Amino acid sequence: MSQPQGKGGGAREVKFVPDEEVVKHIADDAGIKLRKDKTQLIVNVKRFVKRLENISDDEAQEFLEENNYVAALGICAQGPVGNGSNVSGSEVYSFQTPKRSSKMAELASELAQTPEQSVVPDHAEFPEKTAKTPQSSKHSSSNKVQLRSKKKEFVSTTPYRLRKRLAAPNPYLESESEYSASCSEEEDEEDQKEVNTVLSSRKTPGKTKAASTPPPKNTLTKKNKEDKMNKLVEEYFEAHSSSKVLTSDRTLQKLQKRRLNQQTLHDLLKKAPLAYADEIKELNQQHGSLFSKWMLQLNLGFNIVLYGLGSKRDLLEKFRTSVLQDSVHLVVNGYFPGITVRSILNSITEDVLDHIGTFRSLLDQLEFIMKRFKEDSSLELYVLIHNLDSQMLRGERSQQILAQLSSLPSIYLIASIDHINAPLMWDQAKLSLYNWLWYETTTFSPYVEETSYENSLLVQQSGSLALSSLMHVLRSLTLNARGIFRLLAQYQLENKDNSSYPGLSFQDFYQQCREAFLVNSDLTLRAQLTEFRDHKLIRTKRGADGVEYLLIPVDDSTLTDFLEKEDEDV
């Protein structure tokens, strides 16, 4: 317990002393008091160095402590399945950057199979850079100066070639936010890659070298300390800089590839062979053997949460179909974008408890459910929630309600989580309500269902979904109604090149419908349009002149598809 406290105190000291030093240093630079401060400074430096040592000691000890703790938790015993639970954090998260960065570069070069752009430029440019760094550190001898010359310094730490390239567009950088420096479109791809590798490797080795370059003059300790401090400051500002991140300007639209829609994406993925299918299958079978254990533990008052990479939907479905067939259960697709806690509670009250009526608030509803379940001990309900951590359910209130629900002894909850930060949803109180038992079920299977609703940026939106729903709705309509819709669609397609097309005005539309013998009065058309609007097939807009315009909110290609399909049907 005392360990973290001591450490915290140490950290505060470090932050505090540099400030003091900086102030003193500025005063020193200004040349007001020379002799007096000098001695004081040295004392301070000594103190500072001592503290630094203390801190590193502390850290080492803390690391040891942590190790002890982890060991005490019993990692030593290896479990049969699972790759998370038996590994200590330090093993997984330990820093391996220096090793890895070069490795990654080599790997990349190997993979790309382009020998001319291997890591060589990378190395060639470092000496140049290190030659520059002492200058920059001189610049930054006072904190103020350093802050002001931040931009300049940044330029000087980048490799020479890149810097040359950067020098020209630098003025644009301020004015044109869309333009980013690292990318110049006329450059060929090779160059681009090179820059990227350089950029990525720049950070770590460059920094350490800059820090380790021996200071030209001045007292050694002071220089060292300054360097360290500068490094800290630099790192801080680098990490927290709000300056634009250099990103590529090559958007996907520049690919000669049109965006895929959901359907084609799905089809394509189906065709793509699943790698390591056998192993994955075996893994899933192993998970399947846990079903009876889950049932037992659910019945003993625990709730179960599944985590790990890969879609757990199929696993839960298998659990449901093999074990839960004979009991009342509720399946909740958490990843469904329209899911709410209310809809979950509603399906419990309406479908499970056969209650008719509404509730004033969610809490009332929850209270009702809890009361019913407490009164009637024969009531039992298994709740399966796919993705308990989904966008819609992760809110504090939703989790609170679900937790309270799951704390009922006759409601058995089994849920899956995927998001890496999902456990942050729960505080101690909720955790104790949930009474979780954690199971690692890494399946490696693709998240097909879960991501199908995800508004992925790379997938063309409202494509097949709208088409299928269009077909669906229209098929249930009368022939006349379909005719009316066709008319509107055709008109819209005829005007597809007109970018300022406002839609078809109601009067014109009425005229056309009459001519086609589809309606006989203003009123019937209006009734029909209301129906369309209810199904979100059309949208009405009032123009500037007060006239009502009708529009189908579907893109042209879908509309064309639709008309083609309609023609086939007829």
Added chain:
Amino acid sequence: MSTCSVSKGCFVFKPSPKKRRVSQKTVHFGERKDSGDTDLQFVTCQALWNQIKQELEQIQEDLNKQLLDNLESFLRRSHSEFQAKTTEWTYRMKSREIPTAALVLGVNVTDHDLTFRSISEVLQQNVTPYIALLEAKDCTGIKNLMQKLMGQLMNCYIDVDSLEDEDNVQVSHNRIRCSMTSLVNWYEGVTKKTSSETPSKKRTSSSRHWLSSPIVVIFKDMESFTTKVLQDFIVISSQHIHQLPLVLIFGIATSPMIIHSLLPHSVSSLLCIELFQSLSCKEHLSTVVDKLLLTTQFPFKLGEKVLQVLINIFLYHDFSVQNFIKGFQLCIVEHFYSQPLSILCCQMADVKTRVNSLSHEQCENVRRLPSFRRYVEGQVSENQIALLTADNYLKEVVQKLLEDLHVYHENYIPVLRCLHVLTSSLPKYPLGKQIRELHCMCLEDQVWETEEYESALQLARMLNKSDLVNVLQQCVEIFVSSAVKEFDQTVEKLKEFLTQFQKLEVAEAFQERDVSVSSQKELQKKTDLYHLQKSLLELKESRRSKKLTKFEMLRFEVVDYIDGLVRSYLAPADHKTLHEVVYFNTPSVLREHLNAAPRIALHTALNNPHCYLKAFSTVVTAAEGPDAASSDQVDDIIHARFIRAVSELELLGFIKPSKQKTDHVARLTWGGC
């Protein structure tokens, strides 16, 4: 019916009612490959757990007793003043002070529920029927608070009264405007009714309560209430305190100072606060460990690593005794689920029948136990053959071994306690302050081999007499109360030591005085600094080389005796044959299920080259066919896979679309923006 839909997220499945009948009572361990009487296992497990649960409830009750008594007397006091209209109450009434109990419960918030439940139960029984339990999450505004408060109070009124006029009350409850005045009116109505109604009938039903019982409002989690709500409530109710005997109870997790930091002086001066401290969670845990683990009452035992994991989770994560118990429950379930021989983990009385009814398969299971094999190897060859072939002989031996194990536990516990008594009085606690630490050490290895034990004994050899006598007396008590026959001799021996110490007392006093007087005399004689130094050194030398006094001899004897006890009774359990039957020793299971690390799981899964390759297959395939990459014609399938990879990353929370630029994502974990 499929659970994929684009329009719905919830699906309810109801089996036909006929089927449901069948599915009743299907809770069991399920069918498994390894043979074992699963039903019996389950029944044993349940029986054991129920027994333990009862014990736990008892413990909880006992621990809270003190607190509850104090609270109760506080309520009575504050209330009786109201009833008697004594001067003090009128004084308080004038100054509008509300009697308040501040209940400091500690940071283990999860355990509070249980405490509050028992508090309200007890109060309901003994003090007043009018109790409202408020939680911060229900009371976002003063209006909600009043609603909740009145709802709870009026419901309880229904409970007390007959259920006939339920509709009546229900309607009024819904219609009533939630204000303090209506609450006062209601209270007056209720109290009048109870007092005016036929006293004989009413008295008998509610004789436990006094007339005009106080209204107790419990704020479960005082810290999470918004200050505004609290202030408003306190100010408003202080206006009505002369009509309404209101008593507040604040549940506080941090420190009582929080009241003053939450409430301004003008408000807190309206409260007449009395502080109550509940038992700290550490003490609670010690009691639980004491009553659950260090007893022969329950046949089930925890292994060293498992206990360590549970204690670590308690100490490092939540301080929650409830969670500790949950972990314990999981241990029991796991043990009975995974160990087919766990049917033998039962009360000694049942052991004989159970051993006799072991099937051949089960006997084979026994033979497969590592500890049993070790035992067999230590036997003579004829005996070995008999053990490995004849089931009946095996059963006899198993029964005997189990009895031995039981005896071992019976002896283990009192000796452990004695050792704890001895070592816990030593400076720096070389063997741990708590008995659970000592227990862990003893389970882990032969404790007398450790350095800590060595140093503890060394320290014990330097104890002064009064401490030592004290320790011995406590040891005698422990052995006597353990009521194990085997220790009769030990008790005799310890008592003998005690009498010897008493005899020594007189003689020693003489000696001491002699030595001190003579040395003092010497010191007085020489005034020269050099000589003084020399004589002091001599004195020291002589002390070191001096023959041991009788007391010291006796002290050595006592410590050696205790050492002997330790060596003969505190052998670690996994040296005992058949310890697998009663000890649960798979800490990895616990860690996996209670203290999971989803991040690590994800990380390792992604570190896995297989998945790495899959996710970035685009790179790989692009490298394989440089033509395709250079011609900018990305293969459709690769494109699709890339899309999937991106959306999966989004789902897992690694990236999110950065709104600033099209087609760009921001990294969220491991050093993102």
